[in-house]
Every structure is written in structure tokens, then in C-alpha cells.
Amino acid sequence: MNESNETNAQAITLMVQGTASDVGKSILTAALCRILVQDGWQTAPFKSQNMSLNSYVTYDGKEIGRAQGVQADACKILATTDMNPILLKPKQDMVAQVVVHGKPYSDLDARTYRETYLPQAEIIVKDALTRLRSSYDVVVLEGAGSPAEINLKDRDIVNMRLAGWADAPVLLVADIDRGGVFASIVGTLEILLPEERDRVRGFIINKFRGDVSLLKPGLDWLEERTGKPVLGVIPYLPQLGIEDEDSASLDSKRVQRKWNENERIRAKDQLDIAVIRLPRLSNFTDFDPLQEEEDVHFRYISNLSEWGQPDVVLLPGSKNTMDDLRYLKESGLAERIAAFSQDELGWVAGICAGYQMLGKKLLDPHRYESDHLELEGLGLLPTETIFTSDKRTVQVQGISTLFADEGSDIVIDGYEIHMGRTTYIEPIKAPFNIQAQVETDSEHQRTDFHGDGASVENGRVWGTYLHGILHNDDFRRAWLNTIRTQKGLMPIVGGLRFKERRESAFDRLAEHVRNHLDMKQVYEIMGVIKTRI
Numbered sequence: 001m002n003e004s005n006e007t008n009a010q011a012i013t014l015m016v017q018g019t020a021s022d023v024g025k026s027i028l029t030a031a032l033c034r035i036l037v038q039d040g041w042q043t044a045p046f047k048s049q050n051m052s053l054n055s056y057v058t059y060d061g062k063e064i065g066r067a068q069g070v071q072a073d074a075c076k077i078l079a080t081t082d083m084n085p086i087l088l089k090p091k092q093d094m095v096a097q098v099v100v101h102g103k104p105y106s107d108l109d110a111r112t113y114r115e116t117y118l119p120q121a122e123i124i125v126k127d128a129l130t131r132l133r134s135s136y137d138v139v140v141l142e143g144a145g146s147p148a149e150i151n152l153k154d155r156d157i158v159n160m161r162l163a164g165w166a167d168a169p170v171l172l173v174a175d176i177d178r179g180g181v182f183a184s185i186v187g188t189l190e191i192l193l194p195e196e197r198d199r200v201r202g203f204i205i206n207k208f209r210g211d212v213s214l215l216k217p218g219l220d221w222l223e224e225r226t227g228k229p230v231l232g233v234i235p236y237l238p239q240l241g242i243e244d245e246d247s248a249s250l251d252s253k254r255v256q257r258k259w260n261e262n263e264r265i266r267a268k269d270q271l272d273i274a275v276i277r278l279p280r281l282s283n284f285t286d287f288d289p290l291q292e293e294e295d296v297h298f299r300y301i302s303n304l305s306e307w308g309q310p311d312v313v314l315l316p317g318s319k320n321t322m323d324d325l326r327y328l329k330e331s332g333l334a335e336r337i338a339a340f341s342q343d344e345l346g347w348v349a350g351i352c353a354g355y356q357m358l359g360k361k362l363l364d365p366h367r368y369e370s371d372h373l374e375l376e377g378l379g380l381l382p383t384e385t386i387f388t389s390d391k392r393t394v395q396v397q398g399i400s401t402l403f404a405d406e407g408s409d410i411v412i413d414g415y416e417i418h419m420g421r422t423t424y425i426e427p428i429k430a431p432f433n434i435q436a437q438v439e440t441d442s443e444h445q446r447t448d449f450h451g452d453g454a455s456v457e458n459g460r461v462w463g464t465y466l467h468g469i470l471h472n473d474d475f476r477r478a479w480l481n482t483i484r485t486q487k488g489l490m491p492i493v494g495g496l497r498f499k500e501r502r503e504s505a506f507d508r509l510a511e512h513v514r515n516h517l518d519m520k521q522v523y524e525i526m527g528v529i530k531t532r533i
Contacts, residue, residue, distance in 0.1 A: 011044075012137065015169065016170075017200075018173045019173070020145065020184065023175035024175060027509070028234070029071055030070055030071045034074040034075070036140070044138075045072060045139075046084075046132055046140070047083070047084050047142040047158070049157055050065030050067065050068065051090065053280070054067075054243075055089070056079060058080055058081060061393050065084045066283075068084040073506070083128075085100065085101055086121055089319055091107060091320060096108065097319075098117065114152075125165075141166060160196040164195075169199060171200075171522070173204045175206050177207035185203055201525045203226075203228060207236045212235075231521055231522060235512075237509065242505050269295060271296050271311045271484065271487075272308065273312040275287055278328075280318045280320045282318055282319045286468065286471075292501065293476075303333070311346075315351070315463075320370055321356050321357060321387075346460070348460070349461070349463060351463070356463075358378050358383070359379075360425060368388065368389055369419065382424055382428055396452075398413075399433050400432050411474070413472065414471070429451075431452075431459075432466060434466070436448050459482065471498055473497050
């Protein structure tokens with residue numbers, strides 16, 4: 001066994017694949033990344049092709065899948081597009097925006113992408129992986145969906161063919177919470193080719209609830225049936241505190257909230273905050289901090305029957321603003337939101353697409369986003385948005401005058417991902433003053449200073465392009481306390497420090513997985529000793 005790869009040109013590789021989508025591949029990859037870093041290995045994540053509406057903006061203003069950004073954070077390194085060279089963002093049925101190394105390439109339907117673009121994608125993926133492997137000790141690869149999709153295997157660039165290119169041993173993850181765990185594992189192996197089956201070196205059973213001793217007869221059968229070890233049974237870990245990748249995870253969260261409804265009865269001093277669950281919702285991680293605030297009763301709503309009596313209504317990002325705006329109007333939610341905003345106790349805010357929808361008008365004369373040339377917005381902010389061909393993707397920092405104490409500002413940071421350009425149609429002071437390093441060409445950048453967002457009614461209605469605005473603890477608490485004071489509730493001093501809790505969550509996750517996963521066997525599978533420290 002090698003004690004290190006210092007004399008090798010290419011890093012050690014390990015791959016996490018799953019029997020299906022949403023079995024926990026992304027979170028387990030993040031856990032392995034943090035464990036390896038704790039054990040002294042310079043580690044990087046990699047997912048060749050990701051399909052997600054939950055994006056992450058890298059330090060140089062490129063767009064990758066949220067999961068790989070999170071995994072890079074677990075590795076304590078800056079995320080780059082080499083970690084996710086191809087991102088597919090579903091736009092319409094059977095059509096997705098193809099993002100290559102962080103920049104939009106084209107909108108392609110599924111057949112065109114598969115038959116025309118995948119050969120090019122294969123080269124891009126291999127080059128990105130080679131660069132990563134030349135810079136780190138270990139690269140932890142994540143698969144997508146299932147490796148046993150017969151109709152996709154011949155042009156696969158994200159599962160078993162990728163494992164072959166990387167010469168990576170595979171850990172196969174299955175979710176016991178959804179049932180049929182043994183059938184899913186054995187069935188997956190049966191469909192794989194013999195050489196692919198040989199790459200699977202062990203199984204991880206995820207999201208277990210109950211007494212693991214009752215599972216042992218099944219584990220013994222599985223190992224005897226397949227000749228491969230069960231490396232660990234990972235108990236379900238509630239309230240993890242690390243953001244999810246896509247709406248499949250969001251759906252499971254909603255189910256879990258319904259199961260715990262008796263435990264989540266709104267307290268008298270809690271603010272009821274409702275997020276509109278748009279059909280094409282994106283970047284829902286913007287609201288993760290609100291779910292951790294003790295004085296917030298947080299929920300998603302999709303129709304008028306779920307409206308209830310909210311204190312705050314939030315409009316999130318969307319992959320198709322125009323179509324989701326039509327949804328709001330056709331469902332009656334647009335009219336209800338407008339009426340709610342007229343109530344002196346009604347608070348409304350929008351982020352990115354939600355900010356655009358709150359304006360007077362949305363224009364798409366060149367049909368960059370949809371077939372609608374023009375739509376009236378909700379009319380709550382004095383803004384107008386026109387959609388353009390170029391996407392703005394930048395990390396930003398700055399200050400907020402909104403909800404700040406008189407004579408002071410609140411320091412903020414976040415990131416932008418949007419194709420629309422929003423202007424004011426009447427004089428208004430921007431509530432956020434930000435700066436960003438904007439790429440002018442492949443070698444040069446300039447510092448861009450500008451005002452962002454709009455606010456009316458003393459902040460009761462506001463919007464911004466800044467994803468992550470609510471991850472800023474001081475801003476979030478100032479906003480919540482302003483609402484609390486208006487409603488006759490006592491403001492809360494201090495409160496949640498979300499960013500500090502998130503870093504602790506990585507360590508908590510790593511400890512949890514380390515306690516239930518045979519890391520000695522994992523290191524043996526990788527061909528290295530346990531630690532470099």
C-alpha cells in the first residue's frame with residue numbers, strides 16, 4: 001500500500017455512487033471529504049455532470065452545482081469549475097441550460113444533448129479531472145442517479161465509465177428509508193457489467209432508523225449473496241445544518257415536517273414565514289437560516305389553500321421567471337400577495353427572480369427565457385426587468401442600509417446568478433451597496449460598484465438579486481427584529497450565528513459518519529494508510 005501519492009502524477013480516487021437519486025450521495029461525499037481532510041489529506045470533490053437548480057458561485061464568478069460548492073467547503077478549499085465542469089439546469093420539459101465550466105453554453109433538449117454534445121462533454125470532463133488530480137492528494141468523485149440505467153450506460157460520463165477513467169473504486173450507497181434496500185443493491189449489481197461490478201468494493205446503507213441488530217441477518221445475507229462488504233449502516237441524522245442539493249431533498253423535508261407537525265406547532269412569539277413553492281424554484285438554500293431560527297415558524301406553500309396567516313411571504317429564485325409569474329397569477333397567489341402587501345402588518349420580500357416578479361413589468365423581447373414577450377409584474381416595487389443573453393454570476397460584498405440602526409450600516413455578502421437587468425422607473429434609493437470583481441476578459445477583472453435591490457413601505461416590501469442575503473446573521477436578525485417590534489414582540493439580542501453553525505455541522509457530520517463507517521476498510525480500498533498526520 002502507498003503511504004502517500006507524493007511521487008505520483010495523479011491523486012488517489014474514490015467514488016460514491018447510489019442505487020437511485022436522493023439516497024444521500026452528496027452528503028456522504030461531503031462527509032468523506034471532511035474526514036479525509038481531518039486525517040491530513042488534501043482533498044477535492046468532483047462531479048462531472050450535475051443536474052440541479054441549486055447553484056453555487058465560485059470565487060471567480062462561475063456557476064457550479066451547489067453540492068460541489070458545499071463539498072469544497074467541507075474540504076476547506078475554494079470551489080472551482082473543475083469540480084463540476086458541466087451543470088444542467090432544467091428550464092422547460094425536456095430542455096435544460098447547459099453550463100460548461102461555469103458559463104452558459106446553450107439550451108439543449110435531452111436528445112440533442114445526448115446524441116450531439118456528450119462526445120464533447122467527455123473530453124471536458126477528463127481534462128477537468130486530470131487537473132484536479134494533479135493538484136490534490138485525493139479526489140472524491142460523486143456519481144449521479146443510478147449507474148444501472150440501461151438506456152444511458154453507453155454514453156455515461158458520470159457513473160461507471162467515469163470510474164473507469166479515474167480508476168476509482170466505488171462505494172455504492174442505498175437509502176433504507178425508502179424501503180427495498182436489499183433489492184435495490186442486488187438489482188443494481190445484477191444490471192452492471194462484470195467489470196463494473198468488480199469496481200464496487202462495498203456498500204453503505206444510509207438513513208437507517210431503529211435497532212441495527214435487527215438488520216444484521218439482512219446484512220449477512222447481502223454480503224454472502226454479493227461477496228462484498230457492508231462498510232457501514234449510517235443512522236438518520238436530523239437537523240443536519242448543511243444545505244441540500246435539489247428539490248428532491250426539499251420534498252423529503254416537507255414530508256418530514258408533516259410527520260413532525262405536532263412538534264412544530266407555532267409558538268405565540270414566533271413569526272410565521274411562508275415561502276412560495278414555485279414550480280421552477282431554484283436556490284431554495286437561500287432560506288436555510290430561517291429554518292434554524294427559534295423565533296421563526298417556517299413553511300413552503302404552493303397554493304391558496306396553504307396560505308394560512310403568514311407574517312412574512314417570500315418569493316424565491318426561479319429558473320423561468322416568466323412562467324412562474326404566470327403560475328402565480330393563474331393560481332390566485334399573485335392577487336393574494338398583492339392584497340397582503342397592502343396590510344400594514346404584511347411583509348413581503350423577493351430574491352432574484354422573486355425580486356423581478358415584485359416589479360411593475362418584465363420584458364423578454366428576444367425570448368431568452370420564455371415565449372412571453374412582456375408580462376405585468378406584481379407591481380409592488382417601482383422596477384422593470386429586461387432579460388438579456390448574458391448571465392451575471394459574481395460573488396459580492398458590501399453594506400445594507402435596510403434595517404440598520406440610524407447612522408450605521410450592516411456588512412453583507414452573497415452572490416448573483418441572473419440573466420435579467422433591473423432598473424428603477426421612479427427615483428428610489430438602493431438598499432444594498434455592493435462591489436464585485438467582474439471578469440472583463442480571460443486575464444483581467446475590474447471592480448464593479450453598484451446599488452442593488454429596491455425597498456418601499458419602510459422595508460415592508462423589498463427585493464434583491466443577492467442570493468445568500470439571509471445567510472448574513474446581522475442582516476437577518478435586524479430584519480426579523482424589525483418585524484417583531486412592529487408586531488409588539490420583544491426583539492431578540494444575538495441569536496443564531498448560521499455560518500459558524502454550518503462549519504460545526506461539517507464536523508458533526510464527519511464524526512457521525514466516522515462512527516458508523518468502517519474507515520479502515522475504506523482506506524484499504526483506496527490503497528493508503530489511514531492518516532497522513
